[in-house]
Amino acid sequence: MDLDWNKLFIGDLDFSFALEIIIRTLMMFSMVLLILRLSGKKGVRQLSLFEVAIIIALGSAAGDPMFSKDAAIVPSIIVFGSIILLYRAITYFAMKSEKFENIIEGEPIYVIEDGKFVLGVHKDHTFAKDEFFSEMRQESIEHLGQVKTAILETTGNISFYYYQDDEVNFGLPILPKPYKKKLYQLTEENIYACTYCGNTEKLQAGYHSCSRCDQKEWVIAINNVRLT
Missing domain, CATH: 3.30.240.20 (bsu07140 like domains)
Incomplete structure (x- = not known):
């Protein structure tokens, strides 16, 4: 069976959409980077399991709009906002309750x-x-x-x-x-x-x-x- 190299590497990519992919990627990456900076963390080793879950959720929300024509940017920004609100709410309750913090963050x-x-x-x-x-x-x-x-x-x-x-x-x-x-x-x-x-x-x-x-x-x- 002959391997279709064009289908493997290019598929149904419309090259007129390539520039838009670059713009989408830069925008979504910048949004993820901005949110991580606002969280105050300096490196991966400072992240708890809860914060790693937040990053995975952000990556999932940012992924599709980077390359998919059917995924608009604004809905992803709404997802970003919801994740950040959830993060702020959980960290607030974690500050108020040590038991809740231990459930979310774990214990040493x-x-x-x-x-x-x-x-x-x-x-x-x-x-x-x-x-x-x-x-x-x-x-x-x-x-x-x-x-x-x-x-x-x-x-x-x-x-x-x-x-x-x-x-x-x-x-x-x-x-x-x-x-x-x-x-x-x-x-x-x-x-x-x-x-x-x-x-x-x-x-x-x-x-x-x-x-x-x-x-x-x-x-x-x-x-x-x-x-x-």
Whole structure:
């Protein structure tokens, strides 16, 4: 079967409409950009799930008028106005009610406390340990024992609070190479870290279950201070 390249790339496009597509695109893009600027946000990492939903709705309203002859610009502007009014109303009620704000925006989640993972986080399938380790490495964190508390904010940012150098404990390594050397049968006495919860224990050779989470996967713990 011969491929119709003209139909694939051009279809029924009327080239006299091409200039109008450019004008429509510039207008709708400018409207989306203006509304995002008015929201006061400086970057994507500052957006909550609710605000991401608003952006998706704006993109949907802006998309069709950019290239469709049957989609006028004014109805899309009305949609924009409705979305902004909804956004303002919800943010107003969120300011008045902490419970309502938590429903809309979500709540910060404690990921690490006292150098160990908070166990409940691992039961939430939206938590990606590898991605979290990547975030830690970008903050020059080598192991969990350097971190007193880590909080996953509603914007997706992570807030870290560190131990002083003289307070650093043995912790679970988060660099790729040490973490990949997982052990089920320990061959020597040493201080080990549970790969599931980050709990550290001094263990003899043999098979052991974590006293905190009952998992049986270990790596050798380290206690290096954090380099800044």
